[in-house]
Amino acid sequence: MRYTAHDYQAQASEFILDHKEAAIFLGLGMGKSVISLTAIWELILDYFTVARVLVIAPLRVARDTWPAELAKWDHLEGLTMAVAVGSKKERLEALATGAMVTVINRENIPWLVAHYGDAWPFDMVVIDELSSFKNPRAKRFKELTRVRPHLNRIVGLTGTPAANGLMDLWAQFRVLDGGERLGRYITHYRNRWFTPDKRGGMQVFTYKPREGAEEEIYEAIADMTVSMKTTDHLTLPPLTMVTQMVEMSEAEARKYERLKKDMVLTLEDHVIDAANAAALPGKLLQLASGAICTADGNHVTVHDRKLDALEDLVEAANGENLLVAYWFKHDLSRIRERFPHARELKTSQDIADWNAGRIPLALIHPASAGHGLNLQAGGHLLVWFSLTWSLELYQQANARLFRQGQDQPVTITHLAVRDTLDEAVLAALEGKDTTQERLIDAVKTQLSEEK
Template sequence: MQYKPHDYQRHTTQFIIDHPECAIFLGMGMGKTISTLTAIEALKHDYFDVDKVLVVAPVRVARDTWPAEIEKWDHLADLTVSPIIGTAGQRAAAADRQADIYTIGRENIPWLVKHHGGRWPYDMVIIDELSSFKNPQAKRFKALKKVRPKITRIVGLTGTPAPNSLLDIWAPFRLIDNGQRLGKFITHYRDQYFLPDKRNGQVVYSWKIRPGADQAIYDNIADITVSMRTTDYLTLPEATRQHIEVTLAPKEKKMIDTLKKDLVLDLGDDTIDAENAATLSNKLLQLAGGAIYSQDGDVIEVHDQKLNALAELADQADGNTLLVCYWFKHERDRILARIPGARVLDTKQDFEDWNDGKVPVGLIHPASAGHGLNLQAGGHIMVWFTTPWSLELYEQANARLNRQGQTEPVSIIHIDTANSIDQDVHAALARKDTTQSALIEAVAAELDQAERTAA
């Protein structure tokens, strides 16, 4: 297929070529992959500036999306790709195979560094979904940081740079520029730009941005960052969001109230710390969904109200497919047992069948299928059985349908249990979006009129 780039794609490609270290905050559906591959092709065959390129991505994206994009476009025909996927033996063979581009799941980065030892062969590294490297204590971050001095070009790609807080961008930029702009140590960055917020004694659990510090952060990273919002450059069908609220019967509500009471009592009278708060919120989300795991791992079913609502949506779909996001495994199992034709989308064949319209109700988990997958051909109705706390996963999953190539107005439907933690989750996501929007806008690319209208 012949590639006819949009103006923002040309801008992004040239930015990558001109900046050996850069971060690309490109809106979902705007073609981060093809823009980056076009830059790689030019750097390798026109500029002779790179030899071997490593793409670090969610495993399904590394396995399916990047190889498929290379195969799709005519101008990339000379590029060869070797997905480093599978067993240790298969990964080793793929890593040692001769190719231009190597793709690998981010969880296997420590293995890859160990495999190559002191012979790190990749002079250019692409981090697809840069925000997944926000934890400086994670093995993947430490492994990539170890080989960072051997990398001459590095590009970070994401549509959600700071899904929770501006604290999240320190680690990604530590990898991008070796700490030149935001410092080499997270403690120094935190002390310079943030103030302690919530604490329990001497332990600080959250931090708030110092007045004016957000703009200072934006200014520091602006020279190596390009940012564009999807809505600024594409005309997409307008997505509508709605909430279907289910109400529990008195018996069901009493059962949940009892379980909630026991949960809180089990925690004791001490102030709830972060770990226990996370455990409690997970239990409450499970209860809102209709079932909960016991201490032994058994599933205790409490109500079917969300399942009933989902079944009604499936009946009312009138031939349209539904893409359903679940959060807990017992939700997946209960949906499969209840909804005729429901199918978990996991393999490459599953995704192809979905896009061919062969799956009436597709189930995905946003943590494993939320990034990089093009599912817009298969439908336009997204249903959240349980909405997670993560803004990044929420937005990325929605973008599987609400992206370029979608021909129908996208409907995003949330099934919420009345008077439950579901309402708290939606309020928290709305608050987090304010921070992320400010970051994206602050470093937004200022394309002049001539560039926007270039043929």
């Protein structure tokens, strides 16, 4: 296919060419992969300034999206790519090809660094979903930081650089520039731009930006950062967000209230125990979804209200393909039991079949299918069976359908049980206040209101 770049895509590719360290913050569905590959092609085959490039991405994006993008566009001809995912044997075979571009999933970064040691062969790294390197304690962060001196160029791509707050930015830029702009140590970053927020005695649990910090941080990273919003550069089809409220019976609602107040509930022969305030929101969200995990690793069903609502939506779709996002494992098993034809999108073939219109009811988990997958060709209807409080995963999952290339109006429907924590999660997502502490506070607020 012939590539005709949008102005913003040409600008972003040029920015990568002109900057050895680049953070590309582009909105969801704006084509970060083809932007990067276009720059890589020029750096390797035109300017000869780069020899081998490593692309780090979420597993399915590494396996499916990057190879598909390379094969899709005519102007990338001549660029070779190997995909180093799967078994150790498969990864070693991919590395042995010596391809110009090697794509690997982020979980295998520690293995890759250990495999090459001091003989690190890549002079450029592209991190697809830079936000997955926001935890400085994660092994992937530490190992990539270790090989950073071997790199001549590095690019970070994401649409959600600070979904949970500005504190997330430090580790991402520490990987990119070695700490030049935001400091080499998170304590220095924190002391410079943040003040203590929530604390218990002398222990500080959270920090909040001090006045003016946001503008100063953005100014510090501006010289290496391109940031654009999807809505500023693309004309997307209409998006409709719908919340369908689901009602529990009085008996079911009493079980929810008992768990919320007592943090313990007996269901059949199982004692459901929320060990502490941090565990309670998860238990309540499970119960709202219709089932709850037991100590033996199974689950006990409380109600089928969301399954009934999903059945109505399937019928109302009238033959249109439906993509359903679920959060809990028992959601998956219960949906499959009610809809035997439902198919989880796990493999490359699953994704190809969905995009070809061959899967009328597809299931995805936002943590494994939230980033980078192109699913817009398969449908335009998304249902959130159960919710996540992660704004990043929520936005990324929605962007699987609401993105460039979608030619039909998109409808996203949330199934929420009335008078449960589902409503608090939706409010948190809408207000972009999505930390687990927000949910704990929501439970405390509900309890205090009832006293």
